[in-house]
Amino acid sequence: MSILKITDVVSGYGKAIVLDGLSLEVEEGKCHAVLGPNGSGKSTLLKTITGTLKPYKGEIYFKDSKITGMNTFKISRMGISLSPEGRRLFPDLTVKQNLEIATMFTQDKEKESKLEFVFNIFPRLKDRINQKAGTMSGGEQQMVAIARAIMIDPEILLLDEPSMGLAHIIKEQIFEGINKIKETGKTILIVEQDATMVMPISDSISILEHGRIKWSGNVSELENNDSLRNSYLGL
Amino acid sequence: MFANFLINGAINSSIYALIALGFSLTFGVAGIVNLYHGAYYMVAAYLVYFFITSGIPSFISVVLSLLIVMVLGAFLMKYPILYLQKKGESIYILIFTLGSAYFTQYLFKLLFGASYYSIPSFYDKSTKILGEVIPGSRLFAFIVSVITIILVLLFINKTKFGKQILATSQDKYAAELVGVNTSMIFVVTMSLAALLSGIAGIVISPFLSISPNMWLTTLLKAFSIVILGGLGSIPGSIIAAFFMGYLESFVSLVWTSSMTEVVFLVIVFIFLIFRPTGIMGKKTI
Secondary structure, eight states: OEEEEEEEEEEEETTEEEEEEEEEEEETTOEEEEEOOTTSSHHHHHHHHTTSSOOSEEEEEETTEEOTTOOHHHHHHHTEEEEOTTOOOOTTSBHHHHHHHTTTTSOTTHHHHHHHHHHHHOTHHHHTTTSBGGGSOHHHHHHHHHHHHHHTOOSEEEEEOTTTTOOHHHHHHHHHHHHHHHHTTOEEEEEESOHHHHGGGOSEEEEEETTEEEEEEEHHHHHTOHHHIIIIIOO | OHHHHHHHHHHHHHHHHHHHHHHHHHHHHHOOOOTTHHHHHHHHHHHHHHHHHTTOOHHHHHHHHHHHHHHHHHHHIIIIIHHHHHHTOHHHHHHHHHHHHHHHHHHHHHHHOSOOBOOOOSOOOOEEETTEEEOHHHHHHHHHHHHHHHHHHHHHHHSHHHHHHHHHHHOHHHHHHTTOOHHHHHHHHHHHHHHHHHHHHHHHTTTSOBOTTHHHHHHHHHHHHHHHHOTTOHHHHHHHHHHHHHHHHHHHHHSOGGGHHHHHHHHHHHHHHHOTTTTTOSOOO
16 A cells, blocks of 8 residues: 555746656555656655645645645654755754654653664664764764654655765665664655665665656566666666 | 942843844844844833823733734734745845834834833832942843843743754754744744843833834844844853943943943944854854
8 A cells, every 4th residue: 555645746946847747656664765866856856745845736645645735844743754865953952852853743751762763773873862963974964864754753754865975884884774664664765876775675666867757666676677777777 | 330330231231131132033043134123122112101101000011012012023923024034035024124113113103202201110129239229120120131031041942842943943944854833933933032122121111211213222232242142142142242231331331321332333343354253153042
């Protein structure tokens, strides 16, 4: 059953159309990856889902509710959480404060168990709990961004290029964490450029080019399709 | 003489801190330089004068006046300012808030004339501190200002709502991603700023005159303080308010009180040249 359904969405910035009739479905409990080069519309897709950009055309459904054009904070409270491009942490707040701020709209008693959960995913954060987020390394900041998105306890977690600008060893730690999240049954929609990182943790994949989905299918199909991998992923 | 300097400096500083806190909060959270900020101070002073002289008990007059300025602040943010902010031009907001302040000035001039008014003191008993006799009205203004500042700081740092204000001040987009209704936070912040400025306008009314142009001097002082403290920095604003308050007392003591605004502006000018980011150097709510 699909938890997120995007139908024929046209979206962009002013007169610049970035998503041009994009349609996509994400199955509940699965990890779906959207791969594509720079400028293909990956971040625009996530901004449109989370309400930061209002689509010019098309519809977005979360479960059975239409969320097209809704405010970002309402979409977040409905259970769609984004770890955004550039991490966007609260730089003067500590790791703990960054994480706790995401639990403002949940019961206080759940805070501790959620903290334990994210420390289990990214153990390094437990050691940095009182460090100001703005003083951390890029990889650690990415961990905080994903952990903050998880603290909301979303029904679907959206990840915007979690590997961007990170060293290979740090990317591995980040994706190990994402895999742990996936193993809990959480639905994940991840947009990435690095296919080698994202393919092992994904159930299904879409390839985005010029604002349209060029191909969708499961990972094994993509692995067995040399021409597709060569054309779009350079693998 | 030194005791007088110390005590008057503390009283002036606390009132300036109260006004600057609201100005700084509006900039720090919503990124808005609100040139209407001094007008809240004037509106509250006139309203409390009007209610008291209409025979309404002082306490009720104060509460009513503060409620009205809070609603005024919320209204200005919710409708015209947020609308102009969506247009993406901060200059529109500057022009709108300045124009509205002048409109309010002329409205009150029309309603009350150009005369100077004051209201009876909320606390009459003079107190001797360090050998100096301090009028009750000034002591009351100091105590109310300090308590209000402490309460606002506790509200911001300790409550759930305050944490939403903090989050919005650091990154509006990230705050929305964790579920914060930032438009509502902007409205509440402006309302809070109006409340702070309004309280200042009311507590000074027994010993300073209520007049249609009182907002401009107040705005200039608040602006000077927040530039000195660092635009959007609450700790910086409080430090700068005390610096300016004591500077004003010092200038009055060794020169003349009419020169205090000139000295304020010279200090701001020096800071703008040599340390434009202010004392704190960055936005810190």
